Amino acid sequence: MKSLDAKLAEIKANPASRAFILADAKDADMAFGVRAMGPRHYLSSHGAQAARFSPEVWTREEFGHRNLPEFLDIIREVVGQGLVDIMLMSASVNEQLAIKEGLFRKSHVTPAARANDATDVWAVRHGSYLHEPSHPFRSATIDHIQCGQAQCDRSADDVPGANLGLYSITFVNNLEQDLASLQAFKEFRIEAERKKFRYFLEVFDPNVANGIPPEKLGEFINDNIVRSLAGVTSAGRPLFLKIAYHGPRLMEELAQYDPNLIVGVLGGSAGTTHDAFRLIHDAQKYGARVALFGRKINNAEHQLAFIEMLRLITDGRIAPDEAVRAYHNILGKLGLQPKRPLEKDLLLTDQAMSYGGSPTRVSVPVAANPLAPAIAPGAAPKPPAGPAANAPAWPVRPDGSPDFATMTSAERRAYDADRLKRRFG
DSSP states (O other): OOHHHHHHHHHHHOTTOOOOEEEEEEOGGGTTGGGGGOBTTOOOTTOOOOOOSOTTTOOGGGTOBOOHHHHHHHHHHHHHHTOOSEEEEOHHHHIIIIIISOTTTTSSOEEEEEOOOOGGGOOOTTOOGGGSOOOOOOSSOHHHHHHSSSSOOOSSSOOSSOSEEEEEEEOOSOHHHHHHHHHHHHHHHHHHHHTTOEEEEEEEOOSSOOSOOGGGHHHHHHHHHHHHHTTOOGGGOOSOEEEOOOOHHHHHHHHHHOTTSOEEEEOOSSOOHHHHHHHHHHHHHTTOOEEEESHHHHTSSSHHHHHHHHHHHHTTSSOHHHHHHHHHHHHHHHTOOOSSOHHHHTOOOOEEOSTTSOSOEEOOOOSOOTTSOOSOTTOOOOOOSSSSTTSOSSOBOTTSOBOGGGOOHHHHHHHHHHHHHHHHO
């Protein structure tokens, strides 16, 4: 059984479960074109896969981004690592890796493909599409995603390609535009149900001016999701949602509304490493059960280490700020130069959630700043917990595991320092 299916079943059977679905979104070629593969500072263990057609005219370093063969190597490496549950790809990459290579046949990772590419993801160089209201559009067909051709052989239960897709919709608070998007979504749902194709639903924030105050945007999105799915029976519903994180209250509002509606968050674009780690931590804390990180993984200095930190956070084994320090420690041991010094990478900043990095920005609330001073000037530090001299300087549960729920900031820092010392020396 794929880990995705096992976790979905566990979440539905036990709402208190810590099961968390992590997806790597490697579908950016349907948005950014040539630049989609990301910067070349990180390559898989196979290294460069470059062909030099005219070395007297250009050098590989001039371009600064990976090519498709290098990108495919990274996907193979991430799938081999086995820490993600879903690998999201374009239909063409899905054909190469899932259908032709059979990369996912013996893996617990579920392949998925972007099922539509509305105009608000057309982030090509020098284009103006991102600044115009989103229009619905689909490059890929369900049959091409499932089997790589216009019509699948449906005599067997299995398909050689992906049987999971991402469908995205963007509400812009304009009746004509939103009606057209919903009509296209309806047509997709009916086709998906007929062809037994599973999907998850991505709901973007408006990509243009919409007359809604920023602090009310999450309410607009939540209401549109519930309203749009109210007329959809279980046979046509998404497996889960992918939305921008608008903070604790609005995440809890949507997550508690319907236990059968599993909520996930998107990672967004720019930001510090702490932004990414804190986002997944807080989203999970307030009800999210899925995270799909694309550019935050693809632009990381070391993707496998970055993914490992995400998984440790969602498993409750490491705190976001601790994960930043551990990640930088790993980069140092690998001889990799971080994009930011540690002190800057520990900062929390506003998150850009739109495909182009603007104009939509979401200020992600932080429940507790782990870098804030925990002890007032002149005050004595809190004594270590426990009667024994060698007891840990933080509260523990009866089984000896750290009790994060009752830790103060000072106790958390002591725990972080001890853990890093034991792990990395």
